[in-house]
Amino acid sequence: MPDRPSLFDPVRLGELQLANRIAMAPLTRNRAAPGRVPSPLAATYYAQRASAGLIVTEATQISPLGQGYLDTPGIYSAEQVEGWKAVTRAVHEAGGRIVVQLWHVGRISHVSLLPEGEVPVAPSAIRANTKTFTANGFEDVSEPRALRLDELPGIVADYRRAAANAIEAGFDGVEVHAANGYLLDQFLRSGSNHRTDAYGGSIENRARLLVEVMQAVTAEIGAGRTGIRLSPVTPANDVSDADPQPLFEHVAERLGGLGLAFVHVIEGATGGPRDVPAREGEAFDYAALRRLAKAPWIVNNGYDGALAERTVATGEADVVAFGRPFISNPDLVERLRRELPLAPSDRATYYGGGARGYTDYPALAA
Template sequence: MATTKSLFDSYRLGDITLSNRIVMAPLTRNRAVEGLVPSPLAVEYYGQRASAGLIITEATQVSDTAQGYQDTPGLFTEAQVEGWKRVTDAVHAKGGRIFVQLWHVGRVSHRSLQPGGAAPLAPSAIRAETKTYVNNGFAEVDAPRALTLEEIPGIVDDFRRASANAIRAGFDGVEIHGANGYLIDQFLRDGANQRTDAYGGSIENRTRFLKEVLAAVIGEIGANRTGIRLSPVTPANGLSDSNPQALFNHVLDVVESLHPVYVHMIEGATGGPRDIVPGFDFEALRTRYSGTWMVNNGYDKAMAEEAVAAGKADLVAFGKPFVSSPDAVERLRRGVAFNELDRDHLYGGGAKGYVDYPTLESAGA
């Protein structure tokens, strides 16, 4: 007789075992120090949250052109590798598991963050209708320039080298950020990609960059240490597509062919409505991929338990609950409310709103 799967059961992910099926989602906090190195506070921050079955770090730049927000960390220098090594050591010392999310923001950037004050890079020279966090406040992004055909292999290789650096830094694996309107997502969407070469036009061509990045990372560190995050219908960062169902049906076929260890699927608008595109068939995507399926966006305990018990998901990612409650796993287990979120200190700053949230134990609960 089959045993009902629980959110709190251990789970085998590739070559590692997670203590539960609860994942800490990637959460940008804008607290890197000089050289885009994770701060000493980051060691404490991630260590506090090591009871998650898996931590996925804040999005981390693969190169100096990949940055789009103030004080976000990188993984392309030795100092950054050493900074992250202190983080992974702290998480592993508490029995946790941790992947780093690798990104290139593409057009979602500002000249002040780019080498030499250059224009941000993108599939096409189409400005995003969005803002970024720079100079301690929010500002309109700058107009990008289109990547040349000759430049694209170098960006792919930046992801490969960053993944190798991730393993040197002690990470259990990497998550490729293919979601939320950043560079990989920009290549996918016909609203941002109007190229006429091998990377534009047809769905197959627009998926080429994702396929090359995924293949390069898997070739470097192995499929069992590589995940990918996707957001088929989110309008984040001004992104749009004329036929997201057909596009992501093909994307999942490509992903299945390379078979990374997991797909991290954002259902609906990131941090917003789950039904933003009524009728979009996420189950059609699920059936195209045979590996670990992680879901995200607006899950509470009841929804997460149902998804796991029914086999709709293997892992469930929670975002803001892990910001305000380092012991989010224990709170979910007991059915206790999360701490109130300090929204004034989400982005940038120091310890306040970062490592000073109480746990049930510290509060004597």
């Protein structure tokens, strides 16, 4: 009988060869320089964490209209691509692998963050009951407008261009953000998508934009360098669906024909309980999604070292992603390997600021 895989064994995800099965999940830190360019500190920050088998960057907007939080980076301008080149170079020199998370926030935005005269866009003109981070701190999101049918090809093209820019910037691949109540997730969900055209109503129609985006991205850079993030049952950003199991089984089946590098799934409520049901008294069946998606499987949300090790050893996932532990433990892989305590993080420095609470957490050797 073959040995069971360890969290610290290498693994291949599509064209991505990883040194271990620990991923750094995307973490919004709101420290971009003017022009939504990654700051020089970002290169240090990510290189410090390059012992992760795979780094998924902070969510990165694909267009000016895709921004929803203060000082988040983009990947649509030449200056932003140049800024990311310093990040990817630093990570590669440290022996790591890094993909960028491509993001359009949709309705989770505020007019102060968008080009003058613009309002947030969404599948339907329904404001989310949530807040976003602006120059004034956390504020209610603004009222959105529904995207016109003739605007949707432009959204798909923005994702395709962002993927091409990612490869130019030196990334090993991309992760398309289709989770946590942002634009692609808004189209998927019955609670936020009330459209009556080809992009609303049935499950097939609500999934249409996501499928078109994934087809465009994989055609541009190759499926072996393309992943996706999903959060089937999270209530994040006021997202909801009447029956998520058949919805996400349809999504997984459509993804299964693409040959993706990975599917990255948030189990339960993002940053909260893991046991969120699909419907009252009905557990969500993640294993069904994995069978249909036919891709390497990354899991995330509330894992500690012991649970991560068991999950990989039993074959329930190929990789486990950790988010907040990476903030204050740049050497998280080594701490998990040696079963050492994790350093606490300072929540006051999560969003915005400079080096404090960003690049000044020491590694064990220090």
